[in-house]
Every structure is written in structure tokens, then in C-alpha cells.
């Protein structure tokens with residue numbers, strides 16, 4: 001492939017999630033309106049009938065449930081290999097974890113080096129793990145937010161690409177706060193993917209540098 005062909009090639013995204021799929025939807029919509037120059041070639045879920053699969057099916061995007069059994073909280077062993085095989089079959093350049101409720105293990109990361117992204121509903125490194133918006137609320141923080149980061153072998157520890165903050169209001173409950181955070185998630189995940197599509201990210205240690213648009 002020539003350099004020109006490479007720069008014209010459309011980024012192929014594989015999305016993996018376990019839940020309702022609002023982030024996947026925001027990626028589809030960003031592609032539809034031309035804000036993200038990419039194609040989603042496959043959506044995978046470890047949850048049969050998950051909303052994220054239905055969003056893809058409604059748009060005729062290939063979507064599959066793949067069991068991650070026998071594990072409960074991680075994607076490992078043969079199940080992980082099944083995911084890798086299907087992602088490769090669909091020519092995926094970058095993987096967007098979007099509400100995937102499992103820890104991914106080194107084999108997947110090695111198959112897609114520096115090409116696995118995650119969206120986390122907190123301003124990392126504060127509040128890693130589950131229900132981060134509730135952690136922030138219960139802690140008494142005044143500012144919450146979300147983070148798109150590269151995935152490494154830790155839990156929510158990889159190099160940070162984009163973060164966006166939201167205020168925590170006195171009358172917030174977990175639901176209202178998560179909804180406010182999700183509005184920003186839906187903005188920054190497509191933005192981060194477009195930075196990958198434009199080859200504008202450079203990782204140095206923990207830091208991710210964003211080149212000016214060419």
C-alpha cells in the first residue's frame with residue numbers, strides 16, 4: 001500500500017460492549033454526520049441481546065454475541081481468542097471498548113498494540129473501577145467527568161487521550177450525574193477515534209501528545 005493509499009484508508013473500528021450501547025450509538029452517529037471518518041466493521045458483546053447489539057443490527061452493522069464463559073469478570077483463554085479471531089476477520093484497525101464489563105488480558109492487547117481504547121466515566125486516575133460516577137458523588141467531589149484512554153494491562157490505568165469535566169450539583173443523584181457525564185462521553189469518544197484516524201496521537205510513557213491538524 002502506498003503512503004497515499006494509507007492516508008486515504010478508512011479506519012475500521014470494532015466495538016465491544018456489554019450494555020445499552022449509547023457510546024456505540026454516538027460513534028455511529030458521528031460517522032453518519034461525517035465528524036468521524038471511519039467505519040464500524042463489527043460490534044461484539046458478551047451479553048446476549050444487549051442493547052449495543054441491537055443498535056448495530058438496526059443499522060445493518062455486523063453484530064455478534066460471543067460468550068466469555070467460563071470467566072465472570074475477565075476476557076481470557078479461548079473466549080479471548082474467539083474475540084481476536086472475529087476482530088481480525090473484520091479487518092479491525094482499532095478496538096473501542098464501550099461499556100465492556102470485563103478486564104481484557106495481554107493477548108488481545110498484543111494482537112492490537114496501542115489500538116485498544118476505553119471510555120471511563122470519571123476523571124482518571126480518580127475513581128477507577130465500577131460505578132465511578134457514584135464513587136465521585138459519594139466521595140463528595142465537586143467535579144466529575146469522563147476519560148478516553150488507551151487500554152493497558154491494569155484497570156483503567158492506560159495513557160489518557162481526552163478528558164472532559166462536568167459539575168456535580170447539590171441535587172444530583174447517581175442517575176442525573178451519570179446522564180450528564182454520558183453527554184460528554186458521547187462527544188469525546190468519536191473525537192478520540194478521529195485523532196486515531198488522522199494519526200495524530202503519539203504515546204511517550206504515560207503521556208499522549210496530540211499533533212496539530214495537518
Ligand code: GRF
Nearest residue numbers: 019020021022023099119121
Ligand atoms: C459508560 O458510562 C462508560 O463510560 C462505561 O460504561 C458505560 C457504558 O454506557 N465504561 P453505554 O453502554 O455506552 O451506554
